[in-house]
Amino acid sequence: MNLLENISLAxxxxxxxxxRALLTMLGIIIGIGAVIGxxxxxxxxxxxxxxxxxxxxxGNIIVSMQSRKDNVYLSxxxxxxxxxxxxxxxxxxxxxxxxxxxxxxxxxxxxxxRREAKVSTxxxxxxxxxxxxxxxxxxxxxxxxxxxxxxxxxxxxxKLVGDIFAKNENPLGREIKVYSGSAIKTYVIIGVYKYExxxxxxxxxxxxxxxxxxxxxxxxxxxxxxxxxGYTYFTVTAKQGGDAKxxxxxxxxxxxxxxxxxxxxxxxxxxxxxMIAQMSTIMNTVSIAISVIAAISLLVGGIGVMNIMLVxxxxxxxxxxxxxxxxxxxxxxxxxxIVESVIICLIGGVIGIVFGIILGNVGAALLxxxxxxxxxxxxxxxVFSSAIGIFFGYYPANKAARLDPIEALRYE
Amino acid sequence: xxxxxxxxxxxxxxxxxxxxxxxxxxxxSLTVREGEFVSIVGVSGSGKSTLMNIxxxxxxxxxxxxxxSGEDIKAMNDNKLSAVRNRRIGFIFQTFNLIPRxxxxxxxxxxxxxxxISKSRRVARAKELLELxxxxxxMKHLPSELSGGQKQRVAIARAMANEPDIxxxxxxxxxxxxxxxxxxxxxxxxxxxxxxxxxxxxxxNPELAAETSRILTISDGLIINERVNKKYxxxxxxxxx
Numbered sequence: 001m002n003l004l005e006n007i008s009l010a011x012x013x014x015x016x017x018x019x020r021a022l023l024t025m026l027g028i029i030i031g032i033g034a035v036i037g038x039x040x041x042x043x044x045x046x047x048x049x050x051x052x053x054x055x056x057x058x059g060n061i062i063v064s065m066q067s068r069k070d071n072v073y074l075s076x077x078x079x080x081x082x083x084x085x086x087x088x089x090x091x092x093x094x095x096x097x098x099x100x101x102x103x104x105x106x107x108x109x110x111x112x113x114r115r116e117a118k119v120s121t122x123x124x125x126x127x128x129x130x131x132x133x134x135x136x137x138x139x140x141x142x143x144x145x146x147x148x149x150x151x152x153x154x155x156x157x158x159k160l161v162g163d164i165f166a167k168n169e170n171p172l173g174r175e176i177k178v179y180s181g182s183a184i185k186t187y188v189i190i191g192v193y194k195y196e197x198x199x200x201x202x203x204x205x206x207x208x209x210x211x212x213x214x215x216x217x218x219x220x221x222x223x224x225x226x227x228x229x230g231y232t233y234f235t236v237t238a239k240q241g242g243d244a245k246x247x248x249x250x251x252x253x254x255x256x257x258x259x260x261x262x263x264x265x266x267x268x269x270x271x272x273x274x275m276i277a278q279m280s281t282i283m284n285t286v287s288i289a290i291s292v293i294a295a296i297s298l299l300v301g302g303i304g305v306m307n308i309m310l311v312x313x314x315x316x317x318x319x320x321x322x323x324x325x326x327x328x329x330x331x332x333x334x335x336x337x338i339v340e341s342v343i344i345c346l347i348g349g350v351i352g353i354v355f356g357i358i359l360g361n362v363g364a365a366l367l368x369x370x371x372x373x374x375x376x377x378x379x380x381x382x383v384f385s386s387a388i389g390i391f392f393g394y395y396p397a398n399k400a401a402r403l404d405p406i407e408a409l410r411y412e
Numbered sequence: 413x414x415x416x417x418x419x420x421x422x423x424x425x426x427x428x429x430x431x432x433x434x435x436x437x438x439x440x441s442l443t444v445r446e447g448e449f450v451s452i453v454g455v456s457g458s459g460k461s462t463l464m465n466i467x468x469x470x471x472x473x474x475x476x477x478x479x480x481s482g483e484d485i486k487a488m489n490d491n492k493l494s495a496v497r498n499r500r501i502g503f504i505f506q507t508f509n510l511i512p513r514x515x516x517x518x519x520x521x522x523x524x525x526x527x528x529i530s531k532s533r534r535v536a537r538a539k540e541l542l543e544l545x546x547x548x549x550x551m552k553h554l555p556s557e558l559s560g561g562q563k564q565r566v567a568i569a570r571a572m573a574n575e576p577d578i579x580x581x582x583x584x585x586x587x588x589x590x591x592x593x594x595x596x597x598x599x600x601x602x603x604x605x606x607x608x609x610x611x612x613x614x615x616x617n618p619e620l621a622a623e624t625s626r627i628l629t630i631s632d633g634l635i636i637n638e639r640v641n642k643k644y645x646x647x648x649x650x651x652x653x
Binding site for chain 2: 328
């Protein structure tokens with residue numbers, strides 16, 4: 001029997017009972033919708049997070065001090081010293097590209113007449129650009145000498161330059177004043193870097209109000225903030241093509257020699273790579289959890305479809321008897337009911353996909369990520385809902401096909 | 413004229429081998445020739461429905477022989493039986509049994525659909541048949557929009573779809589009032605006389621049986637009486653008038 005006839009028959013049947021069809025589809029709609037929604041949001045998030053992690057540098061190793069127990073105070077002697085850093089750099093000369101140390105300074109506003117731009121002052125050493133993929137557009141970055149002499153120099157973003165200076169003005173060598181509370185600090189611009197918008201620095205206020213980083217010599221900030229000598233936190237960048245994982249372990253071992261007798265503190269290190277891996281593991285776990293829920297929903301939906309098909313077979317017993325009397329083979333009856341069940345599931349699946357896309361886009365927008373519709377997921381959803389239709393439609397369809405025509409014709 | 417139905421000593425038992433074993437048909441021998449209009453009369457419980465099911469290839473005899481148009485029904489599997497019902501038998505039921513939510517035209521197309529006939533030929537033939545039963549103006553109507561007599565006329569057109577060897581009508585006027593029943597009976601007479609269609613009518617109504625060319629009376633699973641009617645159909649009507 002003609003497949004097209006079966007399809008139009010099934011659709012006519014569903015039209016006659018719209019409410020029932022919709023309720024039957026609900027499980028499928030929710031299941032497919034959840035899968036598509038989650039895949040869309042997950043894809044968007046993963047893309048954005050790995051994207052921003054990569055700009056931060058995959059080869060980076062974050063080294064920081066960790067307290068061994070609660071309620072301990074950091075003493076001068078506990079901190080990682082310049083000497084340790086120097087020894088470390090020497091020991092792993094072939095593997096370390098850069099050691100970047102930062103210290104946050106004041107946040108403030110750069111003013112020049114009526115023009116202004118928000119900035120966050122960051123004290124940085126000369127290794128900063130190498131560790132953070134910072135691209136200089138003009139001038140140079142803070143040098144070892146700038147740092148040692150605590151020069152009042154600054155590297156600012158192109159965005160700030162655009163906000164403060166006229167189009168053809170050369171910002172290099174110009175003085176800027178940073179107003180922070182009652183304090184006013186003056187710096188000379190020695191370089192301009194390219195500002196990159198990322199998930200990390202998007203604020204709800206919008207692009208215009210987002211402060212950009214202004215880099216000044218690290219030791220200048222440390223002196224202003226009266227920070228004790230020594231460090232608690234820095235970033236090591238592995239050389240291109242180096243084994244960041246091995247270097248991480250080497251650094252842990254290196255510091256262990258200094259700290260294994262320290263009862264209060266230890267030094268830990270972890271690579272960005274492992275953090276990204278950890279992130280994807282979390283994302284995958286969440287995806288799997290949601291998928292399991294979706295699978296249960298689809299299973300329940302499928303059972304609902306089976307139930308309604310069984311009801312339909314019983315209701316249409318006479319019709320089945322008549323069809324058999326008119327010469328329908330068992331196979332034709334079976335096909336008719338399977339087609340009906342597949343149509344229910346497919347319509348449910350398509351509604352679910354639409355619902356999931358909407359959900360995914362809204363969700364991604366709320367999280368500030370760009371939604372990426374996964375075509376394979378849509379294709380799988382379509383195939384999967386048909387499969388549910390066939391699987392859960394088979395039993396009722398077979399039951400219909402095997403009805404005794406005489407009994408069926410006599411059915412009241 | 414050739415024999416369409418040849419039934420020899422057909423026995424039909426139910427629940428065979430159990431203590432509740434029932435023998436409904438106790439040895440029916442029956443021959444129907446092409447072009448006949450035969451009626452099978454019996455009270456309810458006489459076995460006429462079971463006999464109809466066997467004639468219509470919906471069921472197989474427990475023992476005995478049933479040859480339909482030269483083919484042995486007893487030897488057939490389910491699919492063969494479906495094919496026989498599809499091509500050789502045209503069923504007409506007391507309760508019409510049109511497929512709901514399906515137009516008159518589609519209902520008439522149905523047996524041709526199962527026979528694998530192309531859409532265009534199906535539609536053309538279905539229209540032709542609906543014209544034959546004077547239902548051409550209602551072909552787009554759903555069964556729920558038709559009266560009983562109209563439904564039965566559509567059912568007759570549907571039964572005729574694959575040019576069956578016999579029309580097998582089970583109380584076709586049972587659910588209709590006298591006047592409409594008359595109209596339906598007239599269609600059978602016309603199809604029998606003008607189209608040479610063999611008709612087997614199952615009824616409990618002796619008056620309807622009296623219009624047919626041969627009347628078989630069945631009681632308790634056996635044919636107890638056979639009467640040939642020289643004057644039947646229109647002739648019988650004229651006589652009544």
